[in-house]
Amino acid sequence: xxxxxxxxxxxxxxxxxxxxxxxxxxxxxxxxxxxxxxxxxxxxxxxxxxxxxxxxxxxxxxxxxxxxxxxxxxxxxxxxxxxxxxxxxxxxxxxxxxxxxxxxxxxxxxxxx
Amino acid sequence: xxxxxxxxxxxxxxxxxxxxxxxxxxxxxxxxxxxxxxxxxxxxxxxxxxxxxxxxxxxxxxxxxxxxxxxxxxxxxxxxxxxxxxxxxxxxxxxxxxxxxxxxxxxxxxxxxx
Numbered sequence: 001x002x003x004x005x006x007x008x009x010x011x012x013x014x015x016x017x018x019x020x021x022x023x024x025x026x027x028x029x030x031x032x033x034x035x036x037x038x039x040x041x042x043x044x045x046x047x048x049x050x051x052x053x054x055x056x057x058x059x060x061x062x063x064x065x066x067x068x069x070x071x072x073x074x075x076x077x078x079x080x081x082x083x084x085x086x087x088x089x090x091x092x093x094x095x096x097x098x099x100x101x102x103x104x105x106x107x108x109x110x111x112x113x
Numbered sequence: 114x115x116x117x118x119x120x121x122x123x124x125x126x127x128x129x130x131x132x133x134x135x136x137x138x139x140x141x142x143x144x145x146x147x148x149x150x151x152x153x154x155x156x157x158x159x160x161x162x163x164x165x166x167x168x169x170x171x172x173x174x175x176x177x178x179x180x181x182x183x184x185x186x187x188x189x190x191x192x193x194x195x196x197x198x199x200x201x202x203x204x205x206x207x208x209x210x211x212x213x214x215x216x217x218x219x220x221x222x223x224x225x226x227x
Contacts, residue, residue, distance in 0.1 A: 033215065041220065041221075042220050043156065043204070044218070045215045045216075048215055087155075089156075100158050100161065100169050100171075101158065101216070102158070103156040103157070103158075104155065105154070105155045106155060
């Protein structure tokens with residue numbers, strides 16, 4: 001089975017740095033995604049990690065440790081518009097040919113002034 | 114920038130009725146997906162579609178669900194006899210490659226079954 005854990009909610013101050021953790025236990029691993037989802041909207045892609053280490057993309061960075069089943073999303077210089085749900089999704093190897101992500105419940109980040 | 118589009122944005126239906134949700138994936142993408150998200154819950158995979166056939170489906174995707182690519186651009190999800198618990202946001206997504214490419218999500222259709 002697949003199990004993905006993330007904190008339910010986090011709060012942070014505008015301009016600060018926040019780290020959102022994700023741990024997973026899955027039957028097979030073929031990459032981990034982070035998505036941002038504003039309320040009532042579709043998820044939008046933030047990052048993809050398949051090898052261990054840190055991937056940096058502007059204000060957002062994502063880290064993966066496959067041996068620990070652990071990832072984090074780091075958001076720097078927080079802005080009010082970063083208030084959203086952050087979804088961790090782990091992709092499993094294909095059986096029928098497609099790679100299917102399993103999503104965590106998401107971490108609701110609230111950025112306050 | 115190309116994007117996935119979905120229609121309608123909202124659909125209200127009576128329990129037992131059939132609904133068809135429409136999606137137009139990004140034009141050069143080959144893999145298509147449907148997900149649903151019940152209000153306040155996590156995104157759940159329903160089905161993936163490649164080369165005009167279903168490649169993966171979850172246990173949620175039972176006999177009341179079907180997908181079709183009726184022409185070169187549309188990708189539809191049909192729910193034959195809707196139940197109250199089918200009320201959710203339904204997202205279509207597409208990717209160029211099933212292996213390494215990320216999936217791009219459409220804006221979703223909010224389905225309410227009364």
